[in-house]
Amino acid sequence: MKEDFLHYLWKFKKFDNLNLKTVQGEVITILKSGDYLELAGPDFFNAYIEIGNQKWAGNVEIHLKSSDWYLHNHEKDPAYKNVILHVVWENDTAVFRENNTEIPVLVLKDYVSKEIIENYNTLVAPKTWISCERQLKDIDGFVFKNWQERLFFERLERKSKFIYQLLEETNQDWEAVLFCLLAKNFGLNTNGNSFLQISKAIPFAIIRKESFEVENLEALLFGTSNLLNAEKEDVYYKDLKFRYFYLLHKYQIEKTYTEPLQFFKLRPDNFPTIRLSQLAALYHRHQNLFSKIIDLKSVDTVHSLLTVSASLYWQNHYKFDKESPKKSKTLSKSFIDLLLLNTIVPLQFAYSNIMGESIAEDLIDFMNEVTSEKNAIIDKFNSFGIKSKTAFDSQALLELKNEYCERKACLKCAIGLELLKNN
Structure with a gap:
């Protein structure tokens, strides 16, 4: 079990949210689960929750164990003063605010079905190469295409950081x-x-x-x-x-x-x-x-x-x-194609961002003119039924493998979320 799975459960309300109670026995009604910004501080900002007969506005912190609050020294961090609910998988200790009032605790495992836990364990179980390799070809084409575009532009955004650094220099x-x-x-x-x-x-x-x-x-x-x-x-x-x-x-x-x-x-x-x-x-x-x-x-x-x-x-x-x-x-043609992928397109993307212009469709069309790269990663995806015909395809797949599969970030990946939902 990993904390990002708990984030997924809370963000998408993948639990029985109609019968929630704190460990103290108070009824919980989630009016707004909060914004998952992935910034320093609490996990979910600006939540709106009714606990007992009291409505609260504030932040939600999520841990595998409630004792992680003290393990991470949150009691000394002013950023956690506005936490209104502590969501955990296991409650092994009470957590108190500065004024010695206890922070309400929700034990999430009491409200999550066995099926969704089994689906999660199946998704993240160790595989020979990537977690979803046997299910990849079954992903809905619309979902995959949208995710492919997102991956392509995430890759360009990462490459642009180096360009912006050079601009400063x-x-x-x-x-x-x-x-x-x-x-x-x-x-x-x-x-x-x-x-x-x-x-x-x-x-x-x-x-x-x-x-x-x-x-x-x-x-x-x-x-x-x-x-x-x-x-x-x-x-x-x-x-x-x-x-x-x-x-x-x-x-x-x-x-x-x-x-x-x-x-x-x-x-x-x-x-x-x-x-x-x-x-x-x-x-x-x-x-x-x-x-x-x-x-x-x-x-x-x-x-x-x-x-x-x-x-x-x-x-x-x-x-x-x-x-x-x-x-x-x-x-050679193949070397110029590499320059196109690694210099020209990233530079055009970064320049258009600086100038406040949108050339997203032009760049996709551009990359679809270039033959797919050939390397071990692309060959492996091909063996799972994910064919890469153009550089647009291969760039997206490289981003998927290096930034999501290698980091086991299945719950931040549209493919992982789709498989979890379908299962």
């Missing part, structure tokens, strides 16, 4: 924010944090000024990433190193030290050298990139805008001083 410079986001996502999971540090270490005003020479952009990116610290005979390497130290002097930039870049276990096309060169190529090709990205409305326009290649040197290199067979290092 860059003095509300959206172009600089975009540069940081793109850098992080060009680095993927392995080098994302290192690429982010690199992007933050170079004032974006300098990227703007030097974008007309791709070699200068590469010099800044490679130098800041500490890839130009060695002594090599490679002519291109020497040129970048010269440019880097010239630019340090020109702009009076202090040399920074970022996390070491990782090459191990990466496919050569994902080597940080290739991704940094492609990032430089993107900013060499496009000035005012933010204004172009914020206006993108279709996947085709995204691919047209972001299809760039690493510079000529990297056509036959993956690392400095080591020649390889010639190959065009152009951003």
